[in-house]
Amino acid sequence: MDADVMGKIRIRYKSLSASQKQVADYVVKHPEKVMLLSLADLAAACRASEPTVMRFLHKLGYQSYQVFRVNVAQKTARHTGESLYDDVNPGDDSRQIMRKVISSTKTSLDDLATVLSPDALEETAGRILSARTVTVIGVGATHAIAFDLAHKLLKLGIMAQCYNDPHLINIGVGGLDAASLLIAFSHSGESREILDGVAMAKKRGCPVAAVCSFPNSSLAKAADITILSSSHETTYRSDALTSRILQLCIIDILYIRLALLGGDDMLARIQDSRLAVAKNKT
Numbered sequence: 511m512d513a514d515v516m517g518k519i520r521i522r523y524k525s526l527s528a529s530q531k532q533v534a535d536y537v538v539k540h541p542e543k544v545m546l547l548s549l550a551d552l553a554a555a556c557r558a559s560e561p562t563v564m565r566f567l568h569k570l571g572y573q574s575y576q577v578f579r580v581n582v583a584q585k586t587a588r589h590t591g592e593s594l595y596d597d598v599n600p601g602d603d604s605r606q607i608m609r610k611v612i613s614s615t616k617t618s619l620d621d622l623a624t625v626l627s628p629d630a631l632e633e634t635a636g637r638i639l640s641a642r643t644v645t646v647i648g649v650g651a652t653h654a655i656a657f658d659l660a661h662k663l664l665k666l667g668i669m670a671q672c673y674n675d676p677h678l679i680n681i682g683v684g685g686l687d688a689a690s691l692l693i694a695f696s697h698s699g700e701s702r703e704i705l706d707g708v709a710m711a712k713k714r715g716c717p718v719a720a721v722c723s724f725p726n727s728s729l730a731k732a733a734d735i736t737i738l739s740s741s742h743e744t745t746y747r748s749d750a751l752t753s754r755i756l757q758l759c760i761i762d763i764l765y766i767r768l769a770l771l772g773g774d775d776m777l778a779r780i781q782d783s784r785l786a787v788a789k790n791k792t
Contacts, residue, residue: 514624516541517621518570520740521621522569522570526566526569527565529558530562532556536555544579545582547579549575563575598610619755626739631764633735634719634764635764635768638693638768639668642669643690643691644668644669644691645673646695647679647692647695647707648674648694650701651753652697654754656695658758659672660672662761664783665783666779667783676703679703680706680710683711686716688714688715688716691717692711692719693720694719694722696722696727696729698727699730700729701729704729705732708729717734719735722738739756740756
């Protein structure tokens with residue numbers, strides 16, 4: 511069990527019930543007290559029931575309150591009094607906003623190391639290399655992310671196309687089969703256009719890899735492989751921005767893994783793509 515309890519709370523905070531968030535908030539604000547409290551005392555301090563505290567622990571992946579308390583103590587030995595995320599206040603100046611946005615982004619990237627699955631990345635890379643063609647889809651803010659992946663795959667010599675228009679998604683997905691791969695991007699995992707495309711691909715026997723932030727989303731449940739990212743919504747800063755940063759990081763990891771798996775041939779393709787682009791520069 512990873513000892514970074516605060517990272518686990520940040521990652522799963524949105525999925526907690528109102529009463530479980532009370533427990534989460536108390537743990538984050540008073541870790542030095544939590545490591546000394548019994549289960550009953552923690553429940554009383556949070557004004558919650560003991561079953562609520564246990565459900566909160568289960569959401570974090572803990573089956574034992576004792577293990578949870580030890581992990582809190584380990585975390586507290588390194589840091590105390592940290593908050594879930596520093597939100598921007600109406601009176602903040604540019605310096606304060608800069609500090610909070612950078613700090614929040616760094617924290618989200620640290621959380622990504624906890625939630626990101628090496629096995630899911632490895633399987634996705636394998637599927638990409640074995641697919642005849644790769645189709646990448648994303649709408650709204652995630653279209654830029656989907657396009658970036660398709661662009662990187664082309665640089666590696668992998669046949670890839672990207673769609674963001676609902677009509678084009680349906681037309682493009684209609685030509686997929688078991689030898690193809692569909693990669694779907696969505697922060698929420700609930701975008702109707704993406705889910706429709708995934709459903710069409712599944713009917714045609716095409717495997718689906720998803721990149722989204724929520725493990726219980728409709729997209730995550732429908733996909734054969736799910737690569738999870740995570741971010742936290744604040745009042746003034748859309749979590750879509752943070753999710754894009756995290757998903758770009760995931761794409762970079764995939765790109766490097768694919769390049770290494772491809773060996774010298776893949777490196778030669780990367781060099782060829784660089785030379786091709788260089789012709790357009792003065």
